[in-house]
Amino acid sequence: MYKGISLFLAFLLASHVLCLAQVPGFFMKEEKRKVTIPFLASNSLIIIPVSINGNTPINFLVDTGVRSNILFSKKLGDALELEYTRRIKLVGADGTDDIMASVSPINHFDLGPVEGIFQSLLVLEQEFLELESVIGVPVYGIIGYEFFKYNPVKINYDNGEIDFYKSSELKWKPLFYKELEMTIFDNKPYITTTVRQKDGSFLYPKLLIDTGANHGLLLNRETTDAITMPPLFIESALGQSLGGVLYGYIGRIDYMKFADFKLDEVLTSYPEETPFSYVIKDSGRFGSLGAEVLGRTKLIFDYPRSRLLVRKAANFYNPFEYDMSGMALKKIPNDDNRIYVSEIRPGSPAQRAGVQAFDEILTLNLVPTFIWELGEINKLLRSEAGKQITIEIRRYEGDDLTKYEDHTFTFSLKKQI
Incomplete structure (x- = not known):
């Protein structure tokens, strides 16, 4: 009798564990308190290698700002022998372009x-491999909500590691961390912060926590009349997204506070309103916090307990600096580290020196471009006002790569905002 009951209970337990294992989600392969996943931080974006269905690992971006996992290439999906069940239409972030996607469900x-x-x-x-041109590292997809939904996840930008915890761990707040209430809406995380604008007014915006965006603070002016533009700003491309380049303005706020931490003179993006803006309005958010702010912290996303735990990182108080050259740079995807000027700001130091859009950079301060990482160049160009920069460029005649002229230009970095 007792033996039969024991066997029955064991069967129920085994069935329960089997059912749990079949739930879609991310889980540890071994029963541990936590495991660690190293990541590459490029412009504070989190990039990890992922093997899909036993294939060679490829780079994915870990992005709290998306609901679904995304692969950027149908050709790559076919090469991975993915199985598709249907097609759906996505709306690009600029709200104007429809993007078709095939669904691979399992x-x-x-x-x-x-x-x-x-x-x-x-x-x-439609192939979308533009992220490599912007951040300088090949990225083939995005991991979103599924990675975070069952387990506390700690992101340590200082040492480039993700700690993935057992779901029952971290019931208590770790030492030196501040706790913020975090709401999950439409599978995305939000917190409320305090923002003092340049005109002295205060905002208490609900912000999306977006690890996949490389801006600092972003405020959508169409969400409320209380958002005001600072007196000093520049017009600029704000970033690359599905559906195209987002345009708007870059300025600064006086300061922002979250979790009792205060950040001064935060670079702030003010995107132009698009047909996609209704989605932002429906979420109730005023904007988002991106990697330029998040990368100055140590974060624990605890979706099951609806909280965000925050601690200062080593670079928390570093000043927020914007490009001081006037050049927007991109890397030619899948090439040998060839970098070119995608846009040039009128009246900027580089433009006044003679640099033009689509010039290819050959050397920077006498160092060949192939030695530089794109992120290192961008860091140099926002490093110090007055710093002298010498670049050698190659200027092609139209699309004929056999006809070109080489030029050398020298200019000094100057703060724009």
Whole structure:
């Protein structure tokens, strides 16, 4: 009798564990308190290698700002022998372009000590590999909400590591961390902050926590008349997204506070309103916090307990600096570190020196471009007002790469905002 009951209970327990294992989500391969996943931080964006269905690992961006896992290339999806069940239409972030995607509903993700079970993938039918041109590192997809939904996840930008915790761990607030209430809406995390604007007025905006965006603070003016532009700003491309380049303005706020931490003179993006803005308004958010702010902290996303735990990182009080050259740079994707000027700001130091859009940079301060990482060049160009920069460029005649002239220009960095 007792033996029969024991066997029955054991069967129920085994069935329960089996059912849990079949739930879509990310789980540790071994029963541990936590496991660690190293990541590459490029402009404070979090990039990790992911193997899909046993194939060679490829780079994915870890992005709290998206609901679904995304693969940027249908050709790559076909090469990985993904199975598709249907097609859906996505709206680009600029709100004007429709993007078609094929749905691959059941896939296995391998992140080393962590695996993703029954993971759905939206596979873009139109190639989107522009992130490499902007951040300088090949990125083929995005991991979103699924990675965070069951387990506390700690992101340490200082040492480039993600700690993935057992779901029952971190019931108490770790030492030196501040706790913020975090709401999850439409599978995305939000917090409320305090912002003092340049005109002295205060905002208490609900902000999306977006690890996949490389801005600092972003405020959508169409969400409320209380958002005011600072007296000093510049017009600029704000970033690359699905559907195209986002345009708007860059300025500064007086300061912002969250979790009792205060950041002064935060660079702030003010995007132009787009047909996509209704989605932002429906979420109730005023904007978002991106990697330029988040990368100055140590974060623990605890979705199950609806909280964000924050601690200062080593670079927390570093000043926020914007490009002082006037050049927007991009890397030619899938090439040998060839970098060119994608845009030039009128009246900027580089433009006054003679640099033009589409010039290819050959050397920077006498160092060949192939030695530089794109992120290192961008860091140099916002490093110190008055710093002298000498660049050698190659200027092609139209699309004929056999006809060109080489020029050398020298200018000094100057703060624009």
